[in-house]
Amino acid sequence: xxxxxxxxxxxxxxxxxxxxxxxxxxxxxxxxxxxxxxxxxxxxxxxxxxxxxxxxxxxxxxxxxxxxxxxxxxxxxxxxxxxxxxxxxxxxxxxxxxxxxxxxxxxxxxxxxxxxxxxxxxxxxxxxxxxxxxxxxxxxxxxxxxxxxxxxxxxxxxxxxxxxxxxxxxxxxxxxxxxxxxxxxxxxxxxxxxxxxxxxxxxxxxxxxxxxxxxxxxxxxxxxxxxxxxxxxxxxxxxxxx
Amino acid sequence: xxxxxxxxxxxxxxxxxxxxxxxxxxxxxxxxxxxxxxxxxxxxxxxxxxxxxxxxxxxxxxxxxxxxxxxxxxxxxxxxxxxxxxxxxxxxxxxxxxxxxxxxxxxxxxxxxxxxxxxxxxxxxxxxxxxxxxxxxxxxxxxxxxxxxxxxxxxxxxxxxxxxxxxxxxxxxxxxxxxxxxxxxxxxxxxxxxxxxxxxxxxxxxxxxxxxxxxxxxxxxxxxxxxxxxxxxxxxxxxxxxxxxxxxxxxxxxxxxxxx
Numbered sequence: 338x339x340x341x342x343x344x345x346x347x348x349x350x351x352x353x354x355x356x357x358x359x360x361x362x363x364x365x366x367x368x369x370x371x372x373x374x375x376x377x378x379x380x381x382x383x384x385x386x387x388x389x390x391x392x393x394x395x396x397x398x399x400x401x402x403x404x405x406x407x408x409x410x411x412x413x414x415x416x417x418x419x420x421x422x423x424x425x426x427x428x429x430x431x432x433x434x435x436x437x438x439x440x441x442x443x444x445x446x447x448x449x450x451x452x453x454x455x456x457x458x459x460x461x462x463x464x465x466x467x468x469x470x471x472x473x474x475x476x477x478x479x480x481x482x483x484x485x486x487x488x489x490x491x492x493x494x495x496x497x498x499x500x501x502x503x504x505x506x507x508x509x510x511x512x513x514x515x516x517x518x519x520x521x522x523x524x525x526x527x528x529x530x531x532x533x534x535x536x537x538x539x540x541x542x543x544x545x546x547x548x549x550x551x552x553x554x555x556x557x558x559x560x561x562x563x564x565x566x567x568x569x570x571x572x573x574x575x576x577x578x579x
Numbered sequence: 580x581x582x583x584x585x586x587x588x589x590x591x592x593x594x595x596x597x598x599x600x601x602x603x604x605x606x607x608x609x610x611x612x613x614x615x616x617x618x619x620x621x622x623x624x625x626x627x628x629x630x631x632x633x634x635x636x637x638x639x640x641x642x643x644x645x646x647x648x649x650x651x652x653x654x655x656x657x658x659x660x661x662x663x664x665x666x667x668x669x670x671x672x673x674x675x676x677x678x679x680x681x682x683x684x685x686x687x688x689x690x691x692x693x694x695x696x697x698x699x700x701x702x703x704x705x706x707x708x709x710x711x712x713x714x715x716x717x718x719x720x721x722x723x724x725x726x727x728x729x730x731x732x733x734x735x736x737x738x739x740x741x742x743x744x745x746x747x748x749x750x751x752x753x754x755x756x757x758x759x760x761x762x763x764x765x766x767x768x769x770x771x772x773x774x775x776x777x778x779x780x781x782x783x784x785x786x787x788x789x790x791x792x793x794x795x796x797x798x799x800x801x802x803x804x805x806x807x808x809x810x811x812x813x814x815x816x817x818x819x820x821x822x823x824x825x826x827x828x829x830x831x832x833x834x835x836x837x838x839x
Contacts, residue, residue, distance in 0.1 A: 350837055351837040351838065352837075353751065353838075365751070365752070367749075367837075367838070401677065404678075404679070404680065405680040406676070406677055406678065406679070406680055406836055407836060407837075408833035422678055422679060423678070424677065424678045431602065431606065433606050433609055434602060434606070438602065441598070442595070442598065442599065442602075445592075445594050445595040445598055446595060446675065446679060446681075447679075448592065448595075451594075
């Protein structure tokens with residue numbers, strides 16, 4: 338039984354200020370930016386949740402809080418089940434390494450045994466059809482090839498909870514169909530999906546629920562069609578205001 | 580999670596950090612014909628060139644000086660590399676740390692392991708050099724103390740890496756400071772020149788912890804002596820570094836990711 342519960346979570350992230358200003362102007366000190374205040378959320382078995390919201394609404398931060406990367410300063414985050422967080426950051430971590438080495442590191446990062454890593458890598462190479470390019474440094478990859486490798490990295494796991502941030506692009510048309518079929522099969526094996534993506538096509542395909550976030554608050558949480566309607570309405574208002 | 584648990588869990592990811600460390604070393608020499616052998620070659624060039632000039636400047640016997648320099652420089656290379664890279668140890672791991680919750684020590688292990696590999700490669704040059712110059716009879720059981728000295732240096736490096744890493748991630752002035760301070764320490768510590776006999780016991784040297792760390796290796800290997808005071812200093816330093824890490828771990832453990 339997988340679930341994620343956020344109870345009265347408050348979180349602000351900290352950052353070093355921008356480097357603008359004169360050469361001799363100090364930019365020391367951490368700034369703090371409040372993202373969530375008294376945030377409550379419960380996601381249960383079988384929920385495939387899309388995170389919707391304008392840029393900067395807090396979608397990525399929410400995913401990081403769920404993944405345990407960020408610890409909230411107040412409130413509690415409880416999760417049950419094996420989590421796989423995929424925020425698309427690892428691809429090109431070391432662009433001078435080959436696709437194969439990037440895959441190996443991914444496997445090690447997930448703490449998988451060698452045997453499984455090798456098996457999975459074989460499957461991934463077949464699936465992504467990268468062929469000999471898998472031995473070339475990732476820095477030489479085209480966008481489409483990087484997308485394929487990113488999808489490949491998703492194949493490593495059978496987790497109960499999958500947290501996926503944007504970064505899953507489309508790739509070429511032919512590959513897209515294959516990737517969709519794969520994600521569907523992946524979703525059968527994992528129990529919860531939390532998915533942040535700007536592609537409505539992907540969201541509608543994979544999710545049954547959605548959360549609309551605005552300025553760190555849940556505007557609506559429910560069945561996907563209704564939330565998307567509300568989201569479009571909200572976006573429309575924003576465009577209209579401009 | 581306590582620091583001990585962090586270190587235990589970090590050690591358990593040894594396949595990850597070993598792999599990352601080796602790839603990092605290799606990536607520095609990507610495309611180079613002699614590859615990672617550059618690690619040793621740079622040291623050889625440095626020792627040879629410096630020996631040529633400094634035996635003249637200091638009016639020393641070439642054989643004695645070249646050994647003194649080789650052992651000193653390679654040990655210093657390890658110490659300085661650890662200190663300078665501790666400024667970036669967590670920053671470099673940003674992409675990992677922001678995606679998956681990992682023990683901090685994973686990346687400290689990575690950093691130290693990488694430098695220990697370099698250290699071992701340096702020894703492939705230094706030990707044969709000493710044996711060629713002095714013959715097999717020069718090798719003695721006292722050298723084991725040098726090995727123990729390295730163990731102490733590496734342990735110190737591990738904990739220094741932790742707290743300097745945290746400090747440099749939080750306070751961005753530390754990293755640029757480290758690189759310049761380390762240069763000054765290099766010049767004021769007896770690495771290029773042996774301390775003049777009449778000043779060897781002066782506080783100027785005795786209060787310099789780096790001098791003692793170097794003596795841990797040089798005294799047993801070059802003079803067949805066990806540097807008792809230096810061992811005491813090194814153990815004291817270790818206790819100090821560990822104390823800092825234990826004192827600050829619980830304050831830093833959840834915040835590190837915000838500072839990246």
